[in-house]
Amino acid sequence: MLEILPLILVFPLAGMLLNAVFSRWMDETWIAIFACGASGTAFVIAILQAIALSGNHFHVETVLIADWITIGNLHLPWQMRVDTLSLTMMMLVTGVGTLIHIYAVGYMRGDPRFARFFIYLNLFITMMLVLVAADNYLMLFVGWEGVGLCSYLLIGFWYDKGDNGVGNARAGRKAFVVNRVGDMGFLIAMFLMFGAVGSLNFDDVLYFFEHNGVEVAGLATVVTLLLLVGAVGKSAQIPLFVWLPDAMAGPTPVSALIHAATMVTAGIYIIARSAPIFALAPVSQTTVALVGASTAFMAGTIAVTQWDIKRVLAYSTISQLGFMVAAVGLGGYVAGMFHLITHAFFKALLFLAAGSVIHGVEHGGHHTHDHCDAQDMRNMGGLRHRMRITFWVYLVGAVSLAGVFPFSGFWSKDEILADAWNVGVVQGHWHGVAVYVLLVLAAILTAFYMTRQIVMVFFGEPRSSAAEQAIENPPVMTTPLIVLAVLSVVGGALNLPGWHTLGHWLEHTHHFFHGLDFNLGVALGSTVFALLSIWIGTLVYYRRPLENATAPDQLEGVLGPVFRFLYCKWHVDELYSKTIMALYEWKARFLAFQVDWYFWHDFVHEQLIASAFRGVTVVLSGPVDKGVINPFFDGMAQLVRTFATRVLRPLQTGYVRNYALGVMLGVIIVLGMIFVNEGM
Amino acid sequence: MTAELIIFVLLAVIAVAAALGMLLSSNAIYSALFLVVNFGVVATFYLLLGAPFIAMVQVTVYAGAIMVLFLFVIMLLGAERLRHPNQVLSWQQPLAVVLVMALLGFAGYVVSMQGLASPPVDVANTVSYGSPAAIGELLFREYLFPFEATSLLLLSAMVGVVVLTAVDARRGVSRGVSRDRRS
């Protein structure tokens, strides 16, 4: 049963190829059927694998597809791996992916590039599965780059839109370039691993580090820090988070699938996968935890101030990814993975619901010819009457994200906080305390900005004619929302305290993976904080609703410059452009103009080489080439032609007697040949 | 030098002379008659070799039937006098002479190496050799296949003659003029 694992790649790939080749002869319905069918089949296979794996006593199984590279010691197969960790990711990717596929059928309806969208989407599913099902780091890297490519393609999907008609394309490029920085870290980490271990197989590498223990702690620290660079790029952590908000330029299903639920969690996945190496490097673990916690806090502060409905969610995503990174940094792998799963549910739900809102408002704007920004929350308001389903599912997603009991977000976030409490207070590590404080602050911010968003979008009076005319979307879009809402509610059951289903499930992959006991104090504390924060949010935004679409935020008056600083995202983009970019551009300009143009081109090439070369070529081309070589070859060609026309053609006189003479000549030649040869 | 050899040499001279006469004569009738002489001499050779049946066939079929046919055709077409062939290429004739000399040279070499008067095997000793019965025996036993193949060959040749000469009833045959076919 486990041998059919490669099929999980085959189906999305087949769906992609089918649509790529035949889409021009199919209408949208068939394209959608192929795309969703491909993804759905992959999900079914993932489920079957899970059943088979439990039947196999959770024994790790590898499936060889083909040999890839075999050079000397380097032996890299296309080999897939089934264990509980990879299966968790597979089921998540294909399950949430399928729901989003279905949603996208409604969302993308009528788009001129409908087929292309689903081709990219299926390619993404394939690549993501390559990433999570890989049995070695290089194959993982192939998937890693593949999803990066799909991300680039899909962020810039409407490449002719955005600022000045290039904004979306620029956003895609930014995501791609920033991710390159992370990839570089990953690549170097791989080289180091191969240099030390001589293999890139997970089993070999992890065994090497576990077996050698503290002897290779230094190497482990370097490798893990480099892996962290990779994870920071992919999972949008400080300092490389700047690409994710811009990535919202892509269609909303893309934001939900790639930039919330799946691809961005690859960083957490790779840290979890490399857990035994991280275990050897406390410095790295501390770094990981602090990076994650700081990101969680910082992104939360920015999210409070944003107007764009998707941008709020984007910063929220960065913040929640920070939670997961902090969790795995503290060794709470189960908590991290748990939050990864629940976050996939409720954040995909929120994005899709936000897409539904945007779609509805756009429709209204279309109706009333009010072409305001359909993503700006200032243009919304009062939508709870017009879009009932969307409102309710959005509410479910929001309270889940805010961590309200008993929604799924409560359980997973609480486990992360418990981990931090455990490391900081129980074990007495300073960074544990810091992480706990930062995460609690971030959680408070989360509840606050979600309250702000709910109130702004769904309550009060409509602040634009588009919002007045907004309508609910068709079932093809709302059904996946409802499914995800249900999952967001009950997702916490995956790892309820006392049962630790997920913890025991993941334990089969690594013995590092085990859950913590429920910490009632922490849970109570975080619940109180969340409710308090929601109450404050209601006070600020519900009591005094925004008056019109141009009014300043209620907080802006209170906080003033602090608010504007947060609104400008802590000026990180500007900081990068002033420091790194400016330095880079200066260096590039220096290399291009001073070094390359003036020195190499003008001086070395033009004056030294070119003039000397010119002198030689004059000699070569004149006397040597024209005088000797050319005539020789021309002469040869001419000789052949002349021989053919002057000698051979006249022989063909057309007279039989001449031809007979030719036969006679042949006779003489043959006989002469034989007799001379015989030694006449 | 045996008597046999003397006769052979005499006949050979006549045969070669007749052949040359056939080639060089500008009158087609003369050529044909020279050919008759040649055929006759060859028939005599067969007799000398102890093959009377072949000799008779040679006389009746070649010297008789075929030559008569030749003469009829020549006279019917009125082509007794051959036009002197126009020489297009001056090197043609000398080259032909040189080549013929070379061929003769090779023939002489072969003969000199092989020896003239050494018949490879004494076939003439067998009494029945060359008799009609023996030839019939050979034709219908050992050489059955060539014999039958020949019949097929002659049939196809006949069909070919019909195709090439029969007047097409629908449109008749217009005879084209040969062109100089330089490539």
Place this chain on the structure above:
Amino acid sequence: MTISNLNLVGTLPLLFLSAWACGLLLVDLWIPGDRKHMTGWMALSGFAITFFWVSSNLGQREEAFGGMLAIDGFSNLLHLVFLGSGILATLLALNYLKQHDIERGEFYPLMLFSVVGMMIMSMAKDLIVVFLALEMLSIPLYVLVGFARTRADSEESALKYFLLGAFSSAFQVYGIALIYGATQATGFAAIGDAVAISGASPLLLAGIGLMLVGLAFKVSAVPLHMWTPDVYQGAPSVVTGFMSVGAKAAGFAAIVRIFFSAFHSLAADWAPVIVLFAVLSTVIGNVAAISQTSIKRMLAFSSIAHAGYVFVAIVPGGYGALSDFAASAVIFYLAAYGLTNIGAWSVVIAVDHADGMGSDISNYAGLARRSPGLAAAMTLFMLSLTGLPPTMGFVAKFYVFRAALAAGYTWLVVVGVVTVLISAYYYLRVIVVMWMNSGDGQVVTPRALNFTVGVTAAATLVLGLLPGPLMAIVESSVRGLF
């Protein structure tokens, strides 16, 4: 000789085709003049039946008529080449004859007779049979060449072919007589025995040389090639396509069988002559083809050159163990050349017009625009004739050169490759003219012709990509024969 060693059963396909030809002559009498294509279809069915009959048991090892004929893999494979070219040429003739207003029923029986001659030629194990077979394939061809006899050039080329063919046949008969004189035998086995005992005498060598002249004339090897361009140009194109494959293959079949079996021990004497033929044919054929403006003459010189490449494959035959290798290379090359060449002539027929216009290479200008399928097929044929992958021509040349290399004739291979380069000039010119120049001539593409072009193009391509199975069949059929 008794009835038991007649082996009529083994020769049944041959006897069947002969009887079919004779019967068709009679049946044709009752077929009205405007329906002569019926005769064609009957001839076609005769060819097809024999084709499948022969292909049903390729691997026979039998003799017939008391050792006069051999029925083995070599002859059977070549039978397929002859019958295949007969089938394709008949298909082409169905429309060609009508279009050129020369439709007569005798065309098809003559074609059958000629194929029978070729088949006998490849089976012959006796010099007398070789000679008779040569005549039996040639005489119908003389007539077929002159079949368009209202056209002066057709008659002229028929007469030329006939006169020169008779001239060279005379040499061959003389050669056979000398060989008989030297060995007292006409059967290959007996000759082989005699040669093994007494060695080479000048008489025998002269006989071998003269007989080789007769056969080399048929395959149009330089310097016995001069009739080829004139005859190929003057003959109806279907006949040219047919004879350029069939007659050539038959000539080579006889050469291979005679020299690989009867005169195998005299390889030191005849191999240099074969090498000479190979060098002269490839060089002169390819160089002369460059200056041609008529596609028919170009293909004529090309066929001369290809005869040279087959000679290259025959050279290693004198080297004991390499005989099988050489024979299979010859067969493969002939099959490749046959398929490609008949395909090319089909295209020539499509472009050719009844008034004789359209046989110039310049008439192919813009063919790619007018009928891209035809142009694509012609491109494939030209590539195959050049010997470029992924066509069968490439594989064939590869096998030929490999055989020559195995025998140590590196310099001969170098000559061969250089001449291939020369040949690329005129083959590729056709492609250039078709695809890059503009023109507006008309093409006539009846369904049978499209079928022929399609089949040959597909075979050229498929067997170029996957030559393995065919080569395996050829090698296993020929193994141990020589």
